[in-house]
Amino acid sequence: MGNEMFFGEERNYRALYGKLFAALLNKFGADYISEIEDAIHNSLLKSLKIRSQDTILNNMENWLFIVARNDLLNQIKKDKEKNSFSAQHMEGSAAESCQTDLRLQTVLFISAVENISSQAKILFALKDIFGLSISEISGCTLMGKEAVYKSIARTKKNIRSQFKGKTVELDSIAAVREEIAMAEEIFYAVFNIGYDCFDEKAQGVFNEDLCLDAMALTKLLYGRYKYGSTGSLLALFCFHAARSAARVVNGRLISFFSQDREKWNTELIALGFHYLKKPKTLNRFYLEAVIISRYMSIAELTQNDWLDIVKLHEIMQQVCLSPVARLNYCFCLAKIGKTQQALQILSQIEKELPAEHIYFSLVKAKILKETRPEESDDLFTSVLSKMNQKIRKEYLLENESVGL
Numbered sequence: 001m002g003n004e005m006f007f008g009e010e011r012n013y014r015a016l017y018g019k020l021f022a023a024l025l026n027k028f029g030a031d032y033i034s035e036i037e038d039a040i041h042n043s044l045l046k047s048l049k050i051r052s053q054d055t056i057l058n059n060m061e062n063w064l065f066i067v068a069r070n071d072l073l074n075q076i077k078k079d080k081e082k083n084s085f086s087a088q089h090m091e092g093s094a095a096e097s098c099q100t101d102l103r104l105q106t107v108l109f110i111s112a113v114e115n116i117s118s119q120a121k122i123l124f125a126l127k128d129i130f131g132l133s134i135s136e137i138s139g140c141t142l143m144g145k146e147a148v149y150k151s152i153a154r155t156k157k158n159i160r161s162q163f164k165g166k167t168v169e170l171d172s173i174a175a176v177r178e179e180i181a182m183a184e185e186i187f188y189a190v191f192n193i194g195y196d197c198f199d200e201k202a203q204g205v206f207n208e209d210l211c212l213d214a215m216a217l218t219k220l221l222y223g224r225y226k227y228g229s230t231g232s233l234l235a236l237f238c239f240h241a242a243r244s245a246a247r248v249v250n251g252r253l254i255s256f257f258s259q260d261r262e263k264w265n266t267e268l269i270a271l272g273f274h275y276l277k278k279p280k281t282l283n284r285f286y287l288e289a290v291i292i293s294r295y296m297s298i299a300e301l302t303q304n305d306w307l308d309i310v311k312l313h314e315i316m317q318q319v320c321l322s323p324v325a326r327l328n329y330c331f332c333l334a335k336i337g338k339t340q341q342a343l344q345i346l347s348q349i350e351k352e353l354p355a356e357h358i359y360f361s362l363v364k365a366k367i368l369k370e371t372r373p374e375e376s377d378d379l380f381t382s383v384l385s386k387m388n389q390k391i392r393k394e395y396l397l398e399n400e401s402v403g404l
Helices: 003-008 010-028 030-052 060-078 080-090 103-112 118-128 134-141 145-162 177-195 208-225 228-242 266-275 284-297 303-319 323-335 339-350 358-368 373-386 390-399
Strands: none
Touching (some): 010 060, 010 103, 010 118, 010 208, 030 060, 030 145, 103 177, 103 208, 118 134, 134 145, 177 208, 177 228, 208 228, 228 266, 266 284, 284 303, 323 339, 323 358, 339 358, 358 373
């Protein structure tokens, strides 16, 4: 990997962070998770110093691996209580390189760790495998920074406790169904974070790097285990990714129904249908993929189309009770005139979400727009006051007639 690729694109930083973490975890084991994080940070800082000196390295990835590995070894040597470890692992390590992407295996390893909640596993994976900062994770999960930090710290402590003194052999992991399902949830979370980026510094709303990583690792997972739910997840990713070029035009966010369909990627749409196969047991990813494919297949949705989509959402309610899935159901209910039913469900959902949840406020404001415009306007204005991302603020001001 050349310097230009590494220094020029954030994607390489995130991908390299995960690859380095996986390689060092595989080499040194779970006893040293915190030290591995420190070593990777130190190696990245050293690379920035080299950059400032215009030094050219032929293989930045291997250079980072060696620097991080040596940093980690130095940390271990300084720990007198653990110095018996070093001789075993230092021997013969000079010629090592970071040539293998072990991130999928690391995700499966994390998925299999016992006594850790699904949410905690996702948070840990977001930081140590996909390289997101605590602030970024907080922003996309709507959890406070302190809560995110504590959750990740507890997960590290739990992993160290369970694997203390044991070798972590990532290469030999053969996942079972439950672990594959957990890996799917992690990739789903990563893709969604990338697809709806709320980073106030970002010019767009699409973090292509995160989405590509999620898609690539999901494809590897599907190729290895062939589960229908993984294929459905790939189909869902393809349908969403196909619209990425049409979402932002000339620096302006374009709503789904206003997008130029000529800009949609037909190859990705075809690939989505290729992976979209009805499973024996319905799952959330399959239903989401079917719903979005219906939206994308019909240019002008009629009342009958909305009725069909509502039915799909009602089936979804039997499979997945997530607040976001129910919010999407409410939006569709309002489209077929069942606004009161939608508002009743919204009042229940509101109790399950953090106060002034942005997506909740936007959906409610949209539903109220025709019947209670003043309340709708107040909600949009409230969202605007809390939203820092320029492109989204401009979208609301231009498309929702918000009065300030």
